[in-house]
Amino acid sequence: MVPVDLAKRAAELRATLNYHNYRYYVLDDPEISDAEYDRLLRELEDIEKEHPELITPDSPTQRVGATPVGGFASVTHPIPMYSLANAFSDSDLREFDQRVRTAAGHSKVEYILELKIDGLAVSLQYVNGLLTTGATRGDGTVGEDITSNLRTLPGVPLRLQEPYTLTVRGEAYMSKAAFARLNAEREEAGQPLFANPRNAAAGSLRQLDPKITASRGLDIFFYSLAAIAERPMPTTQEETLQLLRQVGFPVNQQRVVLSDIEEVIDYCQAWHQKRHALPYDIDGIVIKVNDLELQEQLGYTAKSPRWAVAYKFPAEQVQTRLLDIVISVGRTGTLNPNAVLEPVTIAGSVVSRASLHNADLIAAKDIRIGDTVIVQKAGDIIPEVVGPVPALRTGEEKVFVMPTTCPECGTPVVREPQEVAWRCPNGSCPAVLREGLIHFASRDAMDIEGLGPAMVSALLEADLVRDVADLYALQVEQLTALERVGQKTAENLLTAIAKSKENSLERLIFALGIRHVGAKGAQSLAAHFGSLDRLMEASAEELQQIPDVGSKMAASIINYFAADANRRVIAKLKSAGVNQRYLGTQAQEGVLSGKTFVITGTLPGVTREQATQLIEQHGGQVASSVSKKTDYLLAGEKAGSKLTKARELGVPVLSWEELKVLLRSN
Numbered sequence: 001m002v003p004v005d006l007a008k009r010a011a012e013l014r015a016t017l018n019y020h021n022y023r024y025y026v027l028d029d030p031e032i033s034d035a036e037y038d039r040l041l042r043e044l045e046d047i048e049k050e051h052p053e054l055i056t057p058d059s060p061t062q063r064v065g066a067t068p069v070g071g072f073a074s075v076t077h078p079i080p081m082y083s084l085a086n087a088f089s090d091s092d093l094r095e096f097d098q099r100v101r102t103a104a105g106h107s108k109v110e111y112i113l114e115l116k117i118d119g120l121a122v123s124l125q126y127v128n129g130l131l132t133t134g135a136t137r138g139d140g141t142v143g144e145d146i147t148s149n150l151r152t153l154p155g156v157p158l159r160l161q162e163p164y165t166l167t168v169r170g171e172a173y174m175s176k177a178a179f180a181r182l183n184a185e186r187e188e189a190g191q192p193l194f195a196n197p198r199n200a201a202a203g204s205l206r207q208l209d210p211k212i213t214a215s216r217g218l219d220i221f222f223y224s225l226a227a228i229a230e231r232p233m234p235t236t237q238e239e240t241l242q243l244l245r246q247v248g249f250p251v252n253q254q255r256v257v258l259s260d261i262e263e264v265i266d267y268c269q270a271w272h273q274k275r276h277a278l279p280y281d282i283d284g285i286v287i288k289v290n291d292l293e294l295q296e297q298l299g300y301t302a303k304s305p306r307w308a309v310a311y312k313f314p315a316e317q318v319q320t321r322l323l324d325i326v327i328s329v330g331r332t333g334t335l336n337p338n339a340v341l342e343p344v345t346i347a348g349s350v351v352s353r354a355s356l357h358n359a360d361l362i363a364a365k366d367i368r369i370g371d372t373v374i375v376q377k378a379g380d381i382i383p384e385v386v387g388p389v390p391a392l393r394t395g396e397e398k399v400f401v402m403p404t405t406c407p408e409c410g411t412p413v414v415r416e417p418q419e420v421a422w423r424c425p426n427g428s429c430p431a432v433l434r435e436g437l438i439h440f441a442s443r444d445a446m447d448i449e450g451l452g453p454a455m456v457s458a459l460l461e462a463d464l465v466r467d468v469a470d471l472y473a474l475q476v477e478q479l480t481a482l483e484r485v486g487q488k489t490a491e492n493l494l495t496a497i498a499k500s501k502e503n504s505l506e507r508l509i510f511a512l513g514i515r516h517v518g519a520k521g522a523q524s525l526a527a528h529f530g531s532l533d534r535l536m537e538a539s540a541e542e543l544q545q546i547p548d549v550g551s552k553m554a555a556s557i558i559n560y561f562a563a564d565a566n567r568r569v570i571a572k573l574k575s576a577g578v579n580q581r582y583l584g585t586q587a588q589e590g591v592l593s594g595k596t597f598v599i600t601g602t603l604p605g606v607t608r609e610q611a612t613q614l615i616e617q618h619g620g621q622v623a624s625s626v627s628k629k630t631d632y633l634l635a636g637e638k639a640g641s642k643l644t645k646a647r648e649l650g651v652p653v654l655s656w657e658e659l660k661v662l663l664r665s666n
Contacts, residue, residue: 002051002053002054006047006050006051006054007051007054009043009047010044010047010048010051010054013040013043013044013047014044014056014058014059014060016040017037017040017041017044017060018058018060018157018158018159020032020037020040021060021154021157022157022161022248024037024154025154025155025250026155026157026245026248026249026250026251027245041060041061044059044060044061045061048061057130057131057158058130058131058158058159059158060158062151062158063151063152063153063154063158063214072144072145072146072206072208073144073145074138074142074143074144074145075133075135075138075142075143075144075145076141076142077123077135077138077140077141077142077143078125078167078226078227079167079226079227080140080141081121081123081137081138081140081141081143081169082140082300082303082304082305083140083303083304084286084304084305084308084309084310085301085303085304085308085309085310086284086309086310086311086312087287087309087310087311087312088311088312088314090265092309092311093261093264093265093268093287093309093311094261094265096287096309097109097261097264099306100289100298100306100307103297103298103306103640103641104289104294104297104298104640104641105641108259108260109259109289109291109294110257110258110259110289110290110291111257111258111259111261111264111287111288111289111290112236112237112238112255112256112257112287112288112289112290113255113256113257113258113264113267113268113285113286113287113288114223114252114254114255114285114286114288115252115254115255115271115278115282115285115286116282116283116284116285116286116310116311116312117171117173117221117252117280117281117282118173118197118198118280118281118282118283119171119172119173119174119197119198119201119202119220120136120137120171120172120173120198120201120202120205121136121137121169121170121171122134122135122136122137122143122146122150122169122170122171122172122205122220123135123137123143123167123168123169123226124150124156124167124168124169124170125166125167126160126164126165126166126167126168127165128163128164128165129159129160129161129162129163129164129165130158130159130160131147131150131151131156131157131158131159132147133145133147134146134147134149134150134151134156135147136205136206138444139444139519139520141523144206146205146206148210149204149205149206149207149210149213150172150205151210152210152211152213152214152218153172153213153218153219153220155219155220155221155250156220157247157248157249159248160247160248161246161247161248162230162246162247163230164228164229164230164231164247165228165229165230166225166226166227166228166229167225167226167227167228168222168224168225168226168244168249169222169223169224169226170220170221170222170223170224170249171220171221171223172201172205172218172219172220173197173198173201173218173219173220173221173280173281174197174198174200174201174204174216174217174218174219174280175197175217175219175279175280176197176279176280176281177279178197178216178217178218178219179194179196179197179200181217182194182200182216182217183200195349195350196281196349197280197281198281200216201216201218204216204218205218219250219280220250221250221251221252222244222249222250222251223241223251223252223286224240225240225243225244227607233292234292235291235292235293236290236291236292237288237289237290237292237295238255238257238290240292241255257290264287267285268284268285268287268311271285271313272313272314275313283312283313284310284311284312284313285310285311286308286309286310286311287308287309287310287311288307288308289307289308293638294307294640295307295308296601296602296638296640297600297638297639297640297641297642298640298641299600299624299625299641299642300624300625301624301625302520302624302625303520315376315377316346316376316377317346317374317375317376317386318344318345318346318374318375318376319344319372319373319374319375319389320341320342320343320344320372320373320375321341321342321370321371321372321373322339322340322341322367322368322369322370322371322372322373322385322388323340323341323342323369323370324339324340324369325337325338325339325340325356325362325369325400326338326340327402327403327407328431329406329407329408329424329429329431329432329435330431330432330435331432331435331436331438331439331513332423332432332513332515333406333423333424333425333426333427333429333432334421334422334423335402335403335406335407335413335421335422335423335424336355336357336358337356337357337358337359337362337400337402338353338354338355338356339353339354339355339356339367339373339375339385340352340353341353341354341373341375344375346375346376346377346383351375351377351383353383354375354383354384354385355382355383355384355385356384356385357384358420358421358422359400359402359420359422360420361420362400365385365387365388366387366388366390367385367387367388367400368388368393368397368398368399368400369397369398369399369400370394370396370397370398371388371389371392371393371397372388372389372392372393373385373386373387373388373389374386374387374388374389402422406424406426406429406431408424408429408430408431408432409424409426409428409429409430409431411424411425411426411429413425427563427565428466430460433460433465433466433467434453434456434457434460436468436513437451437456437459437460437465437468437471438451438452438453438456439511439513440468440471440511440512440513441456441471441511442511444507444510444519445507445510445511446500446503446507446508446511447500447503447507448471448493448496448497448500449492449496450489450492450493450496451471451493451496451497455485455493458482458483458485459474459482462478462481462482464478467569467572468511468512468569468573469569469572469573469576469578470572471497472497472498472501472573472576472577472578473576474493474494474497475494476490476491476494479493479494500578501576501577501578501579502579503578503579503583504526504579504581504582504583504584505526505530505531505532505579505580505581505582505583506519506522506523506525506526506527506582506584507522508532508573508578508579508580509522509525509526509532509535510522512560512566512570514556514557514560515556515560516552516553516556517553517556517557521549521553523584524546524549524621525543525546525549525557526582526584527582527584527616527621528546528621529582530581530582531580531581531582532570532580532581533580535557535561536561536567536570538557539558540554540555540558543557543558545594545596545629546621591618591619591662591663592615592618592619592620592663593618593619593620594619594620595619595620595621595631595632596620596621596622596623596629596630596631596632597615597620597621597622597623597630597631597632597633597634598622598623598624598625598626598630598632598633598634598642598646599611599612599622599633599634599635599636600633600634600635600636600639600640600642600643601635601636601637601638601639601640601643602636602637602638603634603636603656604636604637604656604657606656611634611656611659614659614663615634615659618663625642626642626645626646626649626651627649628649630646630649630651631651631652632651632652632653632654633646633651633652633653633654634654634655634656634659635653635654635655636655636656
């Protein structure tokens, strides 16, 4: 039995330490010294060591202590995590403002401006005030469960100040000081250095051992409340941030509310000049409509909210020498010219290669091998060559000529009408196969852990695979015969390959690498058709009935499945036991089969997610915007521009009660 006084003291210590964490990390107003905090923490550790039954999930001692995991489980976000559209200029911001005001029907709109922290987006769920789940953004719908790692961040509250059940979004990041310290330690240990704080933060959060994450000194800011159960949602983003801070979440205090777009532009430009004085990296300013009801009215595109935009700071530019232009062949056979540069530091990382996009662009910019060129990072991330500095030419520079044959297989290259890319038409090209295998195994595709570029190259060199289906026939003995592949590595890879057979159809569709079909399109196709057999036989007209599928994607899908070689691979995959059916919320045959809905406004007694689930269970689909393809608009209170557009297009409008009557009558 635990003595009553010890149990009481442990509870007091937990409450006291959590309170002081809140004062330190959220309010930035500590009341006790670090030494006093450490003394209290040690006292609690001693009590829990003697009586482990007193350990609770919200104990500050539990920030580090989870055992290393064998891999990350998938987490489906209860509310999707959208990415932001970007603005790169003052005119982009003015156009955004014009779109918002036109859609809202207001002459002026109030915006809230927040620093765009350069880190990793995460989503956390709390039940009755206790942290239960933390996940990466992933593809916006499904992320990785990194709860144990997020618990190690001191800024992540294990217990809230109020017992709310809620979902929040935040940005985990590494400060400049923590990044410098980490790289110094790695250099001393002879380990590779991280390129920049963002990469270091992302890598640290995806460690299988939480103790490693805890040692990296990560921080976090929270910026969004996706849902809350016990009280009404705030009415503005500013109120949201105030509520988050009140219940225990660190919130960035560098923000402002403005209603004039010229003031917005001035604010963005001011931060571009002074951003380097911050103790952490930012790569822009996020501009959001402050009114949450208006946000709801404006809605979303397939990828981004219409009520927000990320202003990206102009890229830092440097000069260096273009040593060569080399060609790489992508998974769809495109010939991609890449610049080989004298190494140069841009935006905090060393760059020795950069994209040149295509031959037309090289010619238009008159970029020559041997030129001194201007290089920048697009959005502070992707290196690109802006152009040459002709005044520094010596006369020894060489004009680049695109090869007429594939550098990998020697096949004559082709260029389709109205396309800028040259392409290798050989479906058996080693480069196409290599890149296709890497894509097939990637995280958003079949997610085969251990099948990276090095392993793919080794399999190809040994002639063990000639298409993606051959992966499922690999044997341990074949793998262990490869250089630097041991028994355990071989067994782990085969386990991952076998596990991928159970994936839902959308992953397989994306993994096949059909041109113009991304992860979102693959999801829509899988949900609509339910099986690969049905998709393979679909007509262009049927494909284009799906909201996310246009004529270009439809033609690409038809052409892909018309190729005998592709059909043979799919047949081999089926024979190997690879699942070819949709395992998600399968659209049932019913009264709503084949019907596309858009939801707007506040529905009585039900969330949009619940309404979406009901529609999908009866065979329907839910799209984000009203178009000629929309069959019904489900409208609640305070419906806005979507209702107006539906009426203009003659789209039938249903209330929640009318939808339920429709479902009951069938």
